[in-house]
Amino acid sequence: MPDQEQHQVFVGIDTHADTHHVAVITDYGKPVKDHEFSTTSSGYREIVEFITGHGEIGGVGVEGTGTYGAELTKVLLQAGMPVIEVNRPNRQQRRMHGKSDPLDAYQAARSVLAGTSTAVPKAKDGPVECLRVLRAGRASAMKSRTATINQIRDLLVSAADELRAKYRGMPTAPMIAMMARSRPSGHLADPNYVTARVLRTLASRYQDLTTEIDDATESLREILDSYAPLLCDLPGVGTDVASQLLVTVGDNKQRINNEAQFAAPAGVAPVPASSGKSTRHRLSGGGDRHANSALHHIVLVRMGSDSRTKDYVDKRTAEGKSKREIMRCLKRYVAREVYRQITNPVPAPMITDLRLQRRELGITLQQVAEHLHQWPSYLSRLERGRTRNDSLTVRYRSWLGEQASAVGQIERHQLSRCAGTP
Template identity: 60%
Template sequence: MAKEHLKVIAGIDTHTDTHHVAIISETGRHVADQEFLAVESGYRKIIEFITGFGPVVAAGVEGTGSYGAELARILTKEGIQVLEVMRPNRQGRRLQGKSDPLDAYQAAESVLAGRSTATPKARDGAVESLRVLRAERATAMRARVAVMNQVQGILVSAPEPLRAKYRGLGSAAIIAALEKTRPAGNISEPLNATATALKRLAHRYRALHQEIALIDAELDTIITTHAPLLRDLHGVGTDVASQLLVTVGDNPQRIGTEAQFAALVGVAPIPASSGKTTRHRLSRGGDRQANKAIHSVVLVRMMSDSRTKTYVTRRRAEGKSTKEIMRCLKRYIAREIYEQLLHPHPAPDAGALRALRKSKNITLQTAAGDLRVWPTALSRLERGLTRDDHFHERYTNWLNDH
């Protein structure tokens, strides 16, 4: 076969300092392999190497979320299809051994065999910014908890005069009181040393608290610009929205169906039947942080969403347990979130409801009584503080009938 007509597949084994690239033909024949430095000049040489044998069908890259992230971005910009390759299985490594060339060739063969079909996340947009900020926030949150635990632990064994000052106070009150202290005296005295340490810990706690508040404001700004309609969904706030966006990535079109999204966030039902028992459970795969985010949406809706409360009551009457009901809700919510991610649509105009009600001289209490909801819930809907499309339609029809 002439070189100019040869179509090739690249496999890349990525590491911190070097990347090993292997080239195979469409028939699986090993063509060439070479190691390159994981730097800008090395990336240019990789492009020249893999395109020097003919048209590139695809490139299978290991570690597109870590060592291979920058390389995946560059290959994509060059118009080369990048597919994410999982680490070779341990059985294959025991039988065939392990080396960088072998891993690179296996990556290319995985693409050729159709085992690697996942498109990696595009880490070049606003969602990548969200990911970095969330990573920073997670460590700050853990550090703040550790500081508070240390303050409580020191107070447990502190001298009684010091313990008496803070007995019965909550965490926030303890931190505020410790910040105002002015420890003095010989630092070799346990009372003075303890008071000094507690004051410094309080300052550290306050600094972490301010850092987290700053990150939250930055996350809110990015979401307001990048995906403002996602938070229109009931129960979806800044934390949940940012996590779901990070899970999907800057290229949500890589998730072709809502069933794939359900699998990605760990809410896809899978068979769990045995003997006379026929049932399903939710997948334990996928992104567990995204699953946690959807779980929090379920909890919020079970407490405050009238439609969800009605659904829970009906399913309980059918004999379903709370866990089974929550599994169903997670699947429904995943479907709703997927639709909003791919095809965002704004919430209905709630302000028109208040104007329509007042034009008909109907009081809030009268409307709430007829609709069998709390007046505060109706007021929040009219002011756009909550979203419930089904109740919005019901309220609109009720106003039109009056």
């Protein structure tokens, strides 16, 4: 190709554990060359040389940028190449055209050329990647701890009554502590001794896993406090939910340009679901299921404790919407709010002065609750920063201001009467 240098080339890479297959095509889709490389440092350098040796790079499509292609993606980005994340070809295309590493690599290159693949890969080089790794270890520990306590309870079901009587009716925490402190004695031919011995081992494992989970949670909290301290100010957003939503976004926030693009990977983007005379929408079933679960958790918490959300649920229920439809709408609203807080953090309103003002005025929580039509316990959590409700905080502060003004008028009136008395 004598004029090859004058045209852009597009690259597709099919990634695997031990090898990567690279294919190059022209800007009008003609195959140029493909080759297989090893997944080593020298192999990555050879891939860069191979790609740059065929002309100006229009785009590099990489399969599995978060798994097998993670390290190669970093190398290509450091080399200044435009990297695009490519999904594997669908099953229909594979049945029609077959499957092999070269075919998959060429298909990846064509998807970049056609513009069907546009996703920017996650950078994986900052605090969010630390959150992802910590969450992976924490999830594994939580799963193992659940399996451990289930195994303990299963053993107790079939254990001798003498052993079961020791732990009958006990909550999990004291039962585990008591098992871990136990010192069974006997011989290996005695089923009761062996059961007690295994229970002690399982209890110690449960305690170790609990410590591991607590350490991971504390590490997550420390990273969130320094990287996104205001995200947890949103109602219903805790350490676990906030870390998951940040992992979905990634370290390079610019890969998601608006809240609609955030809703898509979170699985809450509305898509048409009309048929015949029926015109309706549903939420996308794609995206990150863990992010969708995090949004679902926020909605559940707000439906139980947030007055603004409760009012919305009552309104939509009166319109004839089902609970499932209402939760779909709430997920979309929550996704919009979360995205804005991630990209443009807004601190929660100051609440530390509310309790002080109320006590200075000699007003009880019950009196405030009667005027604002809220539960005293909810107002107490609001005063202590345990929950966030911006609209209620504004109403609360405004009402306290009115009471302070009224008290001031009474005091001035009494002073004027005293001054006029001979």
